[in-house]
Amino acid sequence: MKQFLLISILSFWFNSSLWAGQGDTLQIISHDAITVVTDPSKGANTYTEWAVFPGEEEAIRKIVMKIKFACPDNMRCADWDYLDHITIKRTGGKEGELQDFEIGRMLTPYGGAFGEKWEFDWQVDVTDFSLLLRDSVELEYKHTGYETNNDRGWKVTVAFDLIKGQPAMEPISITKIYDGSFAYGDKEKPIDKALKPVQFTSEKDAAMGRLRILQTGHGMDRPDGCGEFCNKYRDFLLDEKLVASRQIWKQCGENPLYPQAGTWIFDRANWCPGDLIQPDLYDFAIAKPKHTIQLKMEDYNSPKPIANELIAAYLIQYKAYRKKNDVTIEDVIIPSKKAIHSRLNPATFGPTIVIKNNGAEPLTKLSINHGSKGQDSNIYNWEGLLQPGEMDTVTMPGLILQKGALTYQFELRKPNGRKDASKQDNLMSVNYTPTPVHEPTLIFHLETNKKPEDNGYQIVDAEGNILYQREVGTLVADTLYKDSLQLSKGAYQLVLKDEGGDGLEFWYKTRAGRGKAILLNSQGKIVKSFNSDFGSSITYNFTVGDTPDPILENEISLGVFPTRTKDFTYFDFLSNNPEEVLIKLIKDPGGEVVEEHLYRDFKEGRLTFDLSRYPKSRYFFRVFVNNKVVYNKRLRVKE
Missing domain, CATH: 2.60.120.230 (Jelly Rolls)
Structure with missing residues (x-):
């Protein structure tokens, strides 16, 4: 303890x-x-x-x-x-x-x-x-x-x-409604019979009930892939009346934890690999002595059922909201050092927070003061409609200072034009990391793979103006684009999209091939190399200024593809300077080094590896530059 x-x-x-x-x-x-x-x-x-x-x-x-x-x-x-x-x-x-x-x-x-x-x-x-x-x-x-x-x-x-x-709100009681693994798609075990209506008795002084649900789908039947890989809806009924319906589904291409070794980009039944599940919350008025609650899944039968819906649902009864006007900051998304917000940070503009209405009255307007510590604050007037208990993500205009204290502050004021009854969670400050600084002339080096129709990119400034772009659907397969970018001093955002959600490479999609995205300076030096296995998008924020950051000697573009092969795989390498590169092919499990190659003064090239002589197994393709591991990718040989 x-x-x-x-x-x-x-x-x-x-x-x-x-x-x-x-x-x-x-x-x-x-x-x-x-x-x-x-x-x-x-x-x-x-x-x-x-x-x-x-x-x-x-x-x-x-x-x-x-x-x-x-x-x-x-x-x-x-x-x-x-x-x-x-x-x-x-x-x-x-x-x-x-x-x-x-x-x-x-x-x-x-x-x-x-x-x-x-x-x-x-x-x-x-x-x-x-x-x-x-x-x-x-x-x-x-x-x-x-x-x-x-x-x-x-x-x-x-x-x-x-x-x-x-x-x-003051909680009065908590009651288990459902807790278990429920067969789904099995006509011999219909899920409707398992998810029966549950009656509860209202507690004295209870004004509101909250149904809190954790639900994920598992198993993979044929032909629909239920319950892990099928998109089905769930209804929430209160007193036999529909309150809410939602798809039990989650898109995984924007998972903040990327890349991963397996099928991390595949959308799933309300979860992704490397994911702490966020609950579904449904609030409702308690208006009579007894109520019934029921969850109902979309009708579904499988000829070979093995799917299960794993559901934990709890009812919490609460007293009435203590105050009429009470708003809180739940989280700061931009700027942030949190791992879960790493796809959007570090950032140069667009401070973003999550607010929550913790008052009894609907929230329709709010004043938000925000700015870097030690600087004059900005005022953003939010308008909308948040019912009690609801949240909203608010993005505000404005630059995020890249020098000095590197602390950003937010303060919520005047919910509904009134004094906030609980000011203790109206003020939040965060420490953050500055964005890189580059020179005015840059080159965006984009090599497409064999599925370019999913890709496109934009460079926007702090006002949202699109300065450069190649629209989705305009790129040609297996083509190198080297776009020269002339930028004035200021803050910028590069967004590279993949509408297919599988990046410029994904090990499972061997036929799609591999592409590359690199940001170069005017001398052709790498200032940023992007991981090709990025899922749905890359967001890169940077500043153009008088004193660009030094070129990092360890900024390298490299990758091996395909990583699922019966014979050949290819290793691409590009660095700013000649390096000593050691490549090891390591058997998994066991750790036996089955191949080892040392390349001295290696700056750029493509190497071919013939793996056809090896038995079916998995291997690690591990790359050392100057005795430091810089790349570790799993290969699947003859699998």
Whole structure:
């Protein structure tokens, strides 16, 4: 059990935002950098820890659970996209009450090619479980899967940030509605019979109910790929009336954790590999003594059913909102150092936040003061319609200062033109990283693959003007475009799109080939090389100024393709200077080096490797430049 008190606005773990003007923030770590591996004999391995939370007398405004993954010490990161659960097992100490409330669901990444220093973190709001996260709590991290456990796994940390203060709504009770794996598409086990209506009795003083749902689809039947790879809808019924309907589906091409070793770009049934699931929340008025709740899945039958919908749904009954006008900053997206916002950062313009209406009245207008620390603030007047409990992502005009304190501040004022009743979460400041600075003349080097119809790019300035572009649908296959860019001083954004969601290369789509995207200076030196395996888009923000950043000697463009082959694969290499390059072909598992090649004074070229003599297996294609690993890609030979 570990408990850490961070007073007021100390810097949070995981490079979190800073809240100013709030009460104390308590950070509690239940699982502290534990090594997590599979148990192949059972398909699941559990790790339970006790943690001490505040007592019932302590008012809690908000609870955020944070999950951090890294490669374990003396092991490599694990391979497969397995299903993990974070569960409250027991409350009230060792003799306390068994609970089994799933508060988080994690899908592990395809980590086979991650380097030993790799790490990533996610977070989810778990304030709805504040009635249970009190006193001594037993928390379980359950890791599923069957892969080997002697040389691979994860280093996992589970922590909670508790923000003290009066909650926007006071919870009264929490009730389990559904909790299990439900067969889907099996006419012998119809899911409608399993997801029966559940009746609940209204608590005294309850004004609002919240249905909190974690749902993911698993299994792959024929011919539809259910439940992992089929797009089906789910209805939420209250008292037999439809309240909401949504597709149980998630697009994965914009996953902030990229690239991964497996099929990370494939859209799935409400999850992606390397993903902490965000719950669906449905709020409704409690207007009578008894109500019924039901979830219903789209009608579906499979001739070979193996699909399952994994659903954990809980009802939390709340008292009425404490205040009429109460708005909060939930998150800062731009600028940010958070891993989950890394596709959009570092940034030069367009500060972006998430706001939430925590008041009883609909929010229709709001004033947002924002700007870099030490500078005059900007005022943005937001208008819209947010019902109680709803959130909105707000992007504002304005530059983000690239020198000085590198701290950006946001303050919410005058919700609905009135005084905010709870100002403790109206002010947030974040530290951020500056964007690179380049010279005015640049060259965008774009080599298309065999599917160029999905690709296009734009360069825009801070006012949103498109200065250069090649529209989607205009590019030619296997063609090199070298566009000269003449830019004045200012802030810019390069966006490279792939509407097919598979980047300029993807190992599974061998026939599509491989393309490249590189930003060069006027002398042809690489200032930025982009990973071709990027999914749906790349966003690169930069500044043009009088003093460009020095050219990094280790800025290299390289890649091997195809990575699934029966015979040949090709390695492309381009660097700013001649380098000593060592290439090793390493068998997986086992780590045996089956080929090794040393190239001295290697600056540019394409190398061919004949792998036809090797048996069916997986290998790592590992590249060292000046004795440092710069590339580690998995090859599938004859698979």
